[in-house]
Amino acid sequence: MFVSYKWLQEYVDLSGISAAELADKITKSGIEVEGVEKKSEGLKGVVIGHVLEREQHPNADKLNKCLVDIGAEEPVQIICGAPNVDKGQKVAVATVGAVLPGNFKIKKAKLRGEESHGMICSLQELGIESKIVAKEYAVGIFNFPQDAQVGEDALEALGLDDEILELSLTPNRSDALSMLGVAYEVAAILRRDVKWPTIEKEEASEKASDYISVKVEATEDNPLYMAKVVKDVKIGPSPLWMQTRLMAAGIRPHNNVVDITNFVLLEYGQPLHAFDYDRLGSKELVIRRAKDAEKITTLDEAERTLTPDHLVITNGTEPVAIAGVMGGANSEVKSDTTTVIIEAAYFKGSTVRKASKDHGLRSEASARFEKGVDPARVREAGERAAQLMAEYAGGTILEGSVEYNDMKVEPAVISITLNKINGLLGTSMSVSEVQDIFTRLQFDVAVEGENFTVTIPTRRGDITIEADLVEEAARLYGYDNIPSTLPTGTTTPGALSxxxxxxxxxxxxxxxxxxxxxxxxxxxxxxxxxxxxxxxxxxxxxxxxxxxxxxxxxxxxxxxxxxxxxxxxxxxxxxxxxxxxxxxxxxxxxxxxxxxxxxxxxxxxxxxxxxxxxxxxxxxxxxxxxxxxxxxxxxxxxxxxxxxxxxxxxxxxxxxxxxxxxxxxxxxxxxxxxxxxxxxxxxxxxxxxxxxxxxxxxAEVAPIAYETIPRFPSITRDIALVVDSATKAGDIQSIIVEAGGALLKEVQVFDLYEGDKMEEGKKSIAYSLKYFDPERTLTDEDITKAHDKVLAAVKDQAGAELRG
CATH class of the missing domain: 3.30.930.10 (Bira Bifunctional Protein; Domain 2)
Incomplete structure (x- = not known):
């Protein structure tokens, strides 16, 4: 989850705390912040310019000579190769001395004989990834709205002066997949209030129910579905501030209607979808399981084959969306759309996950449905989207909404004692401290003596048992504040067996x-x-x-x-x-x-x-x-x-x-x-x-016995024995070891011969024998006596003869 620091300030007062300090506090409270990125780090000298004149470069077919007002005393001439640059546009201009990503410094230059005092920039050249740039600006320069002020900081206008916190969320913390969810978390950490968006809208006398009806057949998969109708919308680009917030979150802007649904998704954590009413083909929405081998062409222009495992939104006849995953091309909002149906619904996570996996479609919407959305925010998110469409798309909101509601979700109620919290954490918190923690989290808490009865809001579906409350108390109390203790009593150190x-x-x-x-x-x-x-x-x-x-x-x-x-x-x-x-x-x-x-x-x-x-x-x-x-x-x-x-x-x-x-x-x-x-x-x-x-x-192993370094020399004798070909060298070696007695310390085979000079059926095996006595120097008589015993034993027991 990418969180804009400047956007977050609209919901929580962040005065006196920097983005880096906030990231540290969030990490210490249990949600890891992987990094804080300032998009404009190292960039400077980029302003908003007004293209006063544009003409073909006299010496180059693919270059344009532009006269640009950058808020200085005199307009400057800039040579630009972008195909979409034209007179009257408001553009981003890197002035002479500016620094762009990659430490690229802008200097006065001469291109094909014409001077250029700066550079007209595309969003990509300002460090914004191509995949999140609106398609109309994927090639060429970006055009600011006409009300943009010439000479102002273009980086600030594009939201690049913002700092982005990247949150690494575990699957249970789906509540933080929205700006409001993060606001609740930050407000609890900083002991401040959450400011909710104000929804104020005017509705027409016409009723939404006169335009559309909603029927849900798969009630288990879709217990709540609401449809709002907005007429007279004018499709166009969304406000620049909204586009920059979407891009900061990694979402590409499209048009005002689609951008508003994505904006509300980020704000509330509630996925929405907008249908073109006139392309819907009927006055009803029917939500059901798909028929076997039913087809739908989705917004990415791919035809997909459905199964009864998939939940679909239909116009009563054919599918117009795969619920919670992607809309259909047959009801897409386009440039000529005038009436929009806003879908705000609660879809079962496992059903959405199945469809997302089967079709290889992983989206911001499906990710939130899979992890769980707050059922209490579904209607409010739809109303917020309608308000924004009236404000930024010129729409007229029809009275009321059409909905199916069989939602039966009650807030969890958990009781716990102060003794249990302190016992598990090793702390000595008071009743008031624990109550304060739960209140900061905006949980309803009733206190009787040292007993707490806590009502968990539906946005925190991850809290269901006592241990979850203990964890909340621990992280808001501060893991660093939990005392370190050593175990008491007799302990046995760990060791390998x-x-x-x-x-x-x-x-x-x-x-x-x-x-x-x-x-x-x-x-x-x-x-x-x-x-x-x-x-x-x-x-x-x-x-x-x-x-x-x-x-x-x-x-x-x-x-x-x-x-x-x-x-x-x-x-x-x-x-x-x-x-x-x-x-x-x-x-x-x-x-x-x-x-x-x-x-x-x-x-x-x-x-x-x-x-x-x-x-x-x-x-x-x-x-x-x-x-x-x-x-x-x-x-x-x-x-x-x-x-x-x-x-x-x-x-x-x-x-x-x-x-x-x-x-x-x-x-x-x-x-x-x-x-x-x-x-x-x-x-x-x-x-x-x-x-x-x-x-x-x-196996039983004798204890290690150490011997002193020998003071007396050893004597080696080599013997070559002729034996039958079937005789094993190991058997003879065993005989030698047994017969050699205490003086024989080592026996090794070092040669085997079975050549032409050997009698048929025979072979020669050579052994090296080492004799040694640690107490004295051996004499020839000692060696001969022991060696003769060895020769006699191999002859008697193995029929071996010394090789001549």
Whole structure:
């Protein structure tokens, strides 16, 4: 909502308070003011000029040579390229030395050999947006009314010396979608009175009911409808002050009749519509639901197909307006209009919202009906519009109005105690202070002891319960004045649980390894629900799914991560590394709700490292994914409890997949996505893992033990063992660790050979063994004794021989 500071002064005395100070007070009272804009900020030197003569530029077909009176001693010559400039016009002139938007300074110039002492301006050149400039001035200069005084400040005449407050309103504060609504708010803040517009009008002896009748069939959608008739109107431009106020609020001026309906909309917050009586085609207005596939051509010249969900105003036969949204072209007020019907009505918000959404028509009127208008202002807004049409369009108001009224809206009455207000706010307000707040808001309040009975005016439809009154008391008392207090009694400081700490550590580790966190849908299709599941269970289907693609609760996170990889690959993002710690949902026999279990999963594809300068590229492989997992296990303190075992998992590569075991129990898998699945998804070589994070986080972890830096040297021995091709390197490593005893600290595989020089059915695996004693330097005898035990164990238990 854009609020003109100068316009607001007509309803509330703002003396002694600037626009910026007012904005601060409004914000502190609960309605945020996003900014205060002075339209003429930085502009100067623009006056109203009178074009005395205009002739064609002697050396340019598209330029005019004008002699302009700007209120100085002598008229000045100005060269102007506007096609609509002409003799006798009152125009905006930027004099020599003037400054226009963009810090554009006007200087004396010579154009095609002719001197120019200034510039005749369009509204756009003065900083007014094209979309809110009247169509006749969309191209070319603006013409002031002939009564404009030459030499006066043009910026002031155009309302550009005003300051505009931009209010950011929440949906419940529809009362502030009008100047009067804002006036009530400001008056309450400043402890001042609201001055309402005075409606004084003369009515003709002819009655409105002789011209039109009103029939409402959709009474629930339209409980109140009033029609006023104004004859003998003369269509023309509205007064300049009205045009400038509309433009300041972001509304384009059209003509005096349409501008008056928009002006009253801004003033009262009540949308109005004007019909051309002679184009209506009948003497009745019938308000009903539209017929299926009924057509109407709206004011924007678009033909629209209606449904029974839409409320329409008809002439008894065909629609002439979509209620609360937009009028029809068949009853539009045009330049030859002489008799006008003013519509002032209360339409149900949800009905207007449905029509507005279906037709993509969002207007100032529909926005107000959707949020709720004050039923008490409907008639008064119609009367105000009729008064202004008589005053500024020369109309004659017919006696009375024609209306349908089945409105049953009563003001809300709420009772509350002083103790409750102070108890909720932590204040110590007195009865008189609270009563004063409600009185300033212009609520009727009755006081009995410390009990308040408050009658809420219908303009404040957002106040319905005690808590709403407490909020009103708080914001008018001043949020800054509410005392700050500390809680009393014994308190327990907040902290993360052990599980939450481990989850946070896991995220930091995975992100530190270069993975990005993903948050994917928990809903998937029946086909994908069971893919990559750690535990084979029936998936759970939603009772009311939004689509078949989102109809099942997932059993695994990996399918969703692969969709993310596919999405990125399709957009030429080839290197993707993602992880997610999220829930999967497992069906429980005899239980309505599923078991929700947290998993950690990742999907990695593309290049893991790329150093183009050195010509190095390292694509993702199984050991990159495994290294990330080992970093995670190390962070969680379970690395010593983890084993890997070759496995076959559906949809994963049979030779590049392993089960992950925690203390001998399978908790997940790691491996390459099967080539056929990669082809189906149109992705490149991708590695994934998924583990039960619940199992990892709940595993018992030994306390951290610190060791001193070694004082004695370690000794490394390398051995190459020839074993059967089917023998697993991990099994041999386990034998070596067990046989090595206390002196053996590390065992690592560093080579595998299966070449021509190896016997068929055999392979060579090389291990590096590190021996170390923290208490002394090891001798050759110590190493030989331990090493011989290792060689004997691998020979006896795995049939391994030292490679010659």
């Amino acid at each position: 052990d599980y939450q700490q481990k989850r946070r550590k896991a995220r930091r580790t995975l992100e530190g390894a270069g993975l990005f966190q993903a948050i994917t849908y928990s809903l998937t299709s029946a086909e994908k629900a069971a893919q990559f599941a750690l535990e084979a269970r029936e998936s759970i289907r939603l009772a009311m799914p939004m689509s078949e693609e989102r109809s099942q609760l997932r059993l695994s996170i990996v399918p969703q991560l692969l969709e993310v990889v596919k999405y990125n690959n399709a957009r030429q993002i080839d290197s993707v590394a993602l992880y997610e710690i999220g829930s999967v949902f497992l069906k429980q026999d005899g239980e309505q709700l599923p078991e929700e279990r947290e998993h950690v999963a990742a999907a990695i594809t593309g290049l893991w490292e790329s150093h183009l300068w050195q010509g190095e590229k390292k694509p993702v492989d199984f050991f990159v994914a495994k290294g990330i997992l080992e970093a995670l296990f190390d962070t969680l303190g379970v690395a010593s409890q983890i084993e890997y075992r070759q496995a076959e998992v559906k949809n994963l590569h049979p030779g590049r997949t392993a089960e992950v075991l925690l203390n001998g129990v399978v908790i997940g898998f790691i491996g390459q996505v099967h080539p056929t699945v990669q082809k189906e998804l149109d992705i490149k070589e991708t590695y994934v893992f998924e583990l039960s994070f619940k199992a990892l986080a709940e």
